[in-house]
Amino acid sequence: MRTLDSLILDQISGGADAGSLTTADTILVCDDPTGDLTAAACGSGRRVVVLDSDYSRCQRAISLGAQIAGDRRLDEFLAGSNGSAVAVGEMPKSLSRLDYLARSIAGAGFDTVTCVFGANNKHLARSMNETLATSFEEVSASRGRGKFRCLVATGPRNVTYEPAAGDGLVAVGGVFSGARADHGGELLRSALPAQLGRFLDLGCGNGSVSRGLDGDITATDSDADAVLSARAIGLSTTWDDAGSRFPAGTFDTIALNPPFHAGTTVDATLVSSLLDASARLLAPGGCLYLVHNSHLRYRPEVERRLGSVEQVARNQRYTVLRATAR
Secondary structure (H helix, E strand, C coil), X not given: CCHHHHHHHHHHHCCCCCXXXXXXXXXXXXXXXXXXXXXXXXXXXXXXXXXXXEHHHHHHHHHCXXXXXXXXXXXXXXXXXXXXXXXXXXXXXXXXXXXXXXHHHHCXXXXXXXXXXXXXXXXXXXXXXXXXXXXXXXXXXXXXXXXXXXEEEEEECCCCCCCEEECCEEECCCCCCCCCCCHHHHHHHHHCCCCCCEEEEECCCCCCXXXXXXXXXXXXXXXXXXXHHHHHCCCCEEECCCCCCCCCCCEEEXXXXXXXXXXXXXXXXXXXXXXXXXXXXXXXXXXXXXXXXXXXXXXXXXXXXXXXXXXXXXXXXXXXXXXXXX
């Protein structure tokens, strides 16, 4: 178990009975990249509810016996709660995601609730304290352990959550780019053909690429915040892992604006599973339109999976490739 996860668990076990993780009735597991917080919570005998937005992590949580909020708004899912609760997780990278979690948990109706969110000291900022203080009366920092520390929030305020909105877009939680169209997505949108056929926005984010398009339009994302954001503007959107719910050869056109960062680090491997999915989901002769940062060399990876590839748009920062399925 990571030092960070161990520190978070130790924070909620203080004062509990010997051998008990916590005396709270419910453990809310928020952002849990390793799954260790979920596993420990499920082993405690308490009611465990996972609020993580990641599809694959939530499926693992179900297999351990946890409930999940899944692709439901957290504030609506938790409304009417009672008893005592503790919420644990890695500190979200996005203040918008932190605010969403804090408001949803504080406004849920629990009699008492404590939030414990941990991170590397260099990733903690005063703005995180301020965001938590909007939803909780008391916010303090734990004692550190190595490079890590937790922020602890108690005393829920009477708050509600409202997604951000603007420019025809809605941003639930920490969806990428918020309620704005990102520059790469806009270049991708401009390169799409007039006739889309059966169209999939793969990894749709806030839905900015496919908003307002005519035809047989489907969107999908593995992040529940993205799914809720896209649905809020009327897109038919599934929550799954790289379009895994769809049969092979389902789509004539796929648009892909993939993630390039894991946390704060550029990770060129993140696109691999989405390219594999594109190759599976395209009908013969169908086309993938992929936008990427121009300095990242994705063309060989696309060619290896799909064959014929050509550049159809480019600006100072981004490139759009079109690949035709064999």
